[in-house]
Amino acid sequence: MNAMKNKVMKFVSWQWSLVMLLTLSSVLTACGSNNGGNNNRTNPIVTEKPAITQSNEQSDNKESAKAPSGKVVVYTAGPEGLAAKIKEGFEAKYGITVEQFDGTTGKVLGRLEAEKSNPIADVVIVASWPTAMSMKADGWVQGYAEVENADKLQAGWVDSDYHLFGYSASALGITYNTKLVTEVPTDWSDLTDAKWNGLVNIPDPSLSGSALDFISGYLNDKGDNNWTLFEELKANGVAMAGANKEALDPVITGAKSAVMAGVDYMAYSAKAKGEPVDIVYPESGTVINPRAAMIMKTSPNVENARLFIDYLLSDEAQALVTGAYLLPGRADIKAENRTNTEDIKLLNYDWNWMSEQGETISAQFLELFK
Amino acid sequence: MLLGLLLLTLLVVVPLLMVLLHSLFPDDTFDALAPLKVLSDPGLITIFWNSIALGGWVVLGSTLLALPMAFLSARTSIGRHAWLDVVLIIPFMTPPYIGSMGWILFMQRRGFAEQMFPAVAWITPHFFSLLGMVAIMSLHLFPFLYLILRNALMRIGGSLEEAGSVHGGNMFYLLRRVILPLLLGSYAMGALLVFVKTIAEFGTPATFGRQIGYYVLTSEIHRFTSSWPIDFGKATSLASILLGACLLFWYIQNVISQKYQYKTLGGKGMRTRLIPLHGWRSIFGWGYIGLLLLFSIGIPYFSIIVTSMQKLRGDGLAWSNLSLEHYVELLRPGSKGWQALINSMGLASIAATVAVLIGTFLVLQMGNLKRWSQRSLDMFSLLPNTVPGIVIVVGLILLWNAPWMPIPIYNTYAMVVLTYIVFFLPYSVQYVKASAGQIDHSLLQAGRVFGGQSFYIFRRIILPLLIPGILAGWMMTFTISARELVASLMVLPPSMQVTATYIFSQFEQGEVSLGMAMAVVSVGLTTLVLVVMNHLGADRK
Numbered sequence: 001m002n003a004m005k006n007k008v009m010k011f012v013s014w015q016w017s018l019v020m021l022l023t024l025s026s027v028l029t030a031c032g033s034n035n036g037g038n039n040n041r042t043n044p045i046v047t048e049k050p051a052i053t054q055s056n057e058q059s060d061n062k063e064s065a066k067a068p069s070g071k072v073v074v075y076t077a078g079p080e081g082l083a084a085k086i087k088e089g090f091e092a093k094y095g096i097t098v099e100q101f102d103g104t105t106g107k108v109l110g111r112l113e114a115e116k117s118n119p120i121a122d123v124v125i126v127a128s129w130p131t132a133m134s135m136k137a138d139g140w141v142q143g144y145a146e147v148e149n150a151d152k153l154q155a156g157w158v159d160s161d162y163h164l165f166g167y168s169a170s171a172l173g174i175t176y177n178t179k180l181v182t183e184v185p186t187d188w189s190d191l192t193d194a195k196w197n198g199l200v201n202i203p204d205p206s207l208s209g210s211a212l213d214f215i216s217g218y219l220n221d222k223g224d225n226n227w228t229l230f231e232e233l234k235a236n237g238v239a240m241a242g243a244n245k246e247a248l249d250p251v252i253t254g255a256k257s258a259v260m261a262g263v264d265y266m267a268y269s270a271k272a273k274g275e276p277v278d279i280v281y282p283e284s285g286t287v288i289n290p291r292a293a294m295i296m297k298t299s300p301n302v303e304n305a306r307l308f309i310d311y312l313l314s315d316e317a318q319a320l321v322t323g324a325y326l327l328p329g330r331a332d333i334k335a336e337n338r339t340n341t342e343d344i345k346l347l348n349y350d351w352n353w354m355s356e357q358g359e360t361i362s363a364q365f366l367e368l369f370k
Numbered sequence: 371m372l373l374g375l376l377l378l379t380l381l382v383v384v385p386l387l388m389v390l391l392h393s394l395f396p397d398d399t400f401d402a403l404a405p406l407k408v409l410s411d412p413g414l415i416t417i418f419w420n421s422i423a424l425g426g427w428v429v430l431g432s433t434l435l436a437l438p439m440a441f442l443s444a445r446t447s448i449g450r451h452a453w454l455d456v457v458l459i460i461p462f463m464t465p466p467y468i469g470s471m472g473w474i475l476f477m478q479r480r481g482f483a484e485q486m487f488p489a490v491a492w493i494t495p496h497f498f499s500l501l502g503m504v505a506i507m508s509l510h511l512f513p514f515l516y517l518i519l520r521n522a523l524m525r526i527g528g529s530l531e532e533a534g535s536v537h538g539g540n541m542f543y544l545l546r547r548v549i550l551p552l553l554l555g556s557y558a559m560g561a562l563l564v565f566v567k568t569i570a571e572f573g574t575p576a577t578f579g580r581q582i583g584y585y586v587l588t589s590e591i592h593r594f595t596s597s598w599p600i601d602f603g604k605a606t607s608l609a610s611i612l613l614g615a616c617l618l619f620w621y622i623q624n625v626i627s628q629k630y631q632y633k634t635l636g637g638k639g640m641r642t643r644l645i646p647l648h649g650w651r652s653i654f655g656w657g658y659i660g661l662l663l664l665f666s667i668g669i670p671y672f673s674i675i676v677t678s679m680q681k682l683r684g685d686g687l688a689w690s691n692l693s694l695e696h697y698v699e700l701l702r703p704g705s706k707g708w709q710a711l712i713n714s715m716g717l718a719s720i721a722a723t724v725a726v727l728i729g730t731f732l733v734l735q736m737g738n739l740k741r742w743s744q745r746s747l748d749m750f751s752l753l754p755n756t757v758p759g760i761v762i763v764v765g766l767i768l769l770w771n772a773p774w775m776p777i778p779i780y781n782t783y784a785m786v787v788l789t790y791i792v793f794f795l796p797y798s799v800q801y802v803k804a805s806a807g808q809i810d811h812s813l814l815q816a817g818r819v820f821g822g823q824s825f826y827i828f829r830r831i832i833l834p835l836l837i838p839g840i841l842a843g844w845m846m847t848f849t850i851s852a853r854e855l856v857a858s859l860m861v862l863p864p865s866m867q868v869t870a871t872y873i874f875s876q877f878e879q880g881e882v883s884l885g886m887a888m889a890v891v892s893v894g895l896t897t898l899v900l901v902v903m904n905h906l907g908a909d910r911k
Binding site: 073074075078079080081084098099100101102103104106107109110111113114115117118120121177179206207239241242243244245246249250252253254255256273274275276277367370 | 413475479480581583596600685706
């Protein structure tokens with residue numbers, strides 16, 4: 001009886017091995033080719049074709065895998081709506097597929113690090129200028145001197161050898177709930193007052209590049225690594241709360257009253273929607289951080305990456321930038337829906353110092369607030 | 371047999387070894403104590419204890435919730451209400467990060483609780499503590515323990531107790547000498563699974579834990595692998611420690627359940643005495659069930675649904691503030707949410723189909739579990755259930771993104787499918803194994819006697835009898851894959867979102883309401899699949 005059962009099992013397992021192998025391989029190749037098809041659209045015409053003919057194109061393309069591919073891989077730190085519009089605009093203009101990873105600055109950097117041995121990104125956009133500088137210093141990115149419109153960028157929003165392009169920027173302020181806050185704070189230090197106890201959020205600098213810039217910019221301005229403000233804030237129950245949106249949302253619903261060092265464009269867009277929030281730029285000054293777009297040194301599609309940078313600095317993309325309540329990167333374009341660059345008072349900070357200290361400061365801040 | 375072992379080695383064992391190896395080579399030099407050195411960091415040892423303590427508390431919490439419920443359902447007339455079983459699965463099927471988000475929105479300052487009952491304002495701040503976290507996680511995990519305990523109680527059957535009382539035992543004596551020892555084996559298994567699921571859980575620590583400053587191993591591993599500054603060495607060390615802890619508890623559970631394993635199923639018919647509930651007992655029983663459902667389903671889903679319909683988040687609860695605009699946006703073909711939904715459904719069905727095929731194949735190879743190779747097949751295939759998901763993902767990334775890896779599936783859909791398959795293989799194996807275990811050899815002999823060939827016997831006897839298990843396994847894998855967060859966060863290729871990452875990224879940088887609308891839609895859809903498949907004749911769990 002056992003012998004017979006073994007025989008059955010043997011036969012069965014043989015059958016199954018075959019079935020399994022067949023299905024597994026077909027599924028894997030199906031996924032692979034599906035994806036490969038998306039990757040390998042060599043020309044704009046392919047994208048125009050109906051889906052049915054695409055499968056034929058795919059097999060053709062597979063054979064000529066070495067041909068220049070019609071895509072550009074962009075890793076970008078929010079805001080998601082703007083990123084999506086830029087992607088659409090670029091695809092429509094050049095017929096090049098954009099494969100995009102949306103995240104926060106921390107997530108983008110994390111992904112790059114994880115893929116170090118197999119890099120696939122062409123363009124990287126982070127929301128922190130010092131971080132971009134240290135990426136350049138570490139040799140991650142390459143220059144693009146022939147970029148269009150670079151001369152029209154705000155002073156200092158492009159580096160001398162054209163590696164970093166500040167195509168947009170946000171300023172940091174104090175966003176507060178207008179239903180709950182009657183006495184609007186005028187400076188950062190106001191938030192150390194007892195009446196704000198437990199009512200303030202600050203974004204996590206390991207997830208939010210802009211928050212890190214504020215912290216390091218502030219420390220740079222005060223000099224001597226003066227952490228007094230942050231220690232007092234911690235003592236006053238300021239909570240560290242995820243990335244920018246996670247820090248802001250409780251303020252919108254009223255769970256917290258204010259978020260300090262939150263990005264301003266989120267406040268403006270929430271306000272425009274009708275949410276009960278407003279933003280104030282502190283008297284002693286703040287940090288404006290250009291959001292840097294860079295071409296990776298390992299970029300597999302350099303030509304497309306360059307086109308993408310050109311696009312970011314074009315009138316069309318700059319209009320999308322102001323539409324998202326961000327500061328435009330080009331000095332010749334003004335935003336009408338928010339405070340412009342020249343009207344925001346700045347702290348006295350030096351990007352080089354911030355770039356060198358960034359990692360240490362982030363670690364120290366986490367230790368203090370965790 | 372060899373193929374099965376090879377497959378499992380590649381899918382499950384090698385990735386885990388990669389994690390161990392990586393943690394032993396922190397700076398490209400061998401250091402056997404490297405993972406332990408990580409623990410000498412006082413910050414990290416706290417995190418380790420945080421995980422363990424949380425696990426312990428949640429086991430206690432879910433026991434307190436599940437035991438009375440199991441008793442009510444196995445031993446009283448309440449058990450006749452079969453719908454309760456379906457409803458009680460809902461909390462377990464709700465993705466934890468969404469459930470805890472629901473609780474946060476309900477309990478926070480000026481949250482829904484305070485808006486409806488201003489008087490509770492004095493108590494809500496206390497919810498944001500370890501107690502709240504344990505409550506949220508227990509309410510999520512208790513159904514698991516409940517099902518196990520209920521089945522065990524039902525198997526014990528009335529006759530053993532009757533035998534006890536015939537011999538003069540009173541109620542407490544019966545409880546102490548008959549019921550509890552018989553329950554212990556099953557309880558050990560359930561408790562261990564709850565424990566492992568708790569310390570492996572990522573969603574609740576990432577949402578609720580971060581708010582109260584309670585950090586655990588999983589949230590730290592995720593931080594080290596996906597935010598600045600990246601530290602794969604530390605991540606793998608923590609992962610190895612997590613792995614070690616889980617395997618240790620697994621071993622302990624094995625010892626306990628082997629010691630307390632009894633044959634409670636005999637050939638004789640079984641009579642289970644159902645205690646009819648009347649009067650105050652009935653009120654008590656139903657009251658308990660009502661409260662349990664209120665806390666485990668009512669409150670979180672109230673928050674989720676209300677949030678998904680809010681026009682302005684700042685305007686709170688008001689009829690005028692409700693609209694379906696977020697659903698319209700979500701279900702507009704071509705929108706990001708719509709694509710995420712399609713992706714999820716597609717990936718989940720491919721993953722479930724392949725996982726079930728592999729699972730069935732493995733079960734058929736396991737045979738009677740007599741030989742070591744068969745037993746190791748069994749062990750390896752269940753390993754992903756014992757190991758925290760985040761550890762497996764780290765291993766899979768290390769393996770499939772290695773520079774020498776010839777198969778370039780990292781950063782493609784196939785990688786996601788593969789990850790889901792590895793994650794949920796244990797479910798298909800368990801369900802199919804349960805079906806296979808019920809097939810009596812005499813059936814095969816009968817087939818043989820009547821002249822059936824091997825293939826004929828397989829096609830006409832074995833396969834049809836396995837179908838319910840296969841269906842149940844498929845259904846389970848599909849449902850869980852469609853809601854999977856950790857793996858999706860870490861291995862999805864750019865330009866691609868699934869429902870879970872869509873929701874997570876809406877919480878992180880977009881519209882909370884839109885995220886909640888997606889939560890409602892995806893939970894609704896997968897529940898629908900469950901109901902339909904159930905109707906089509908899959909086994910009721």
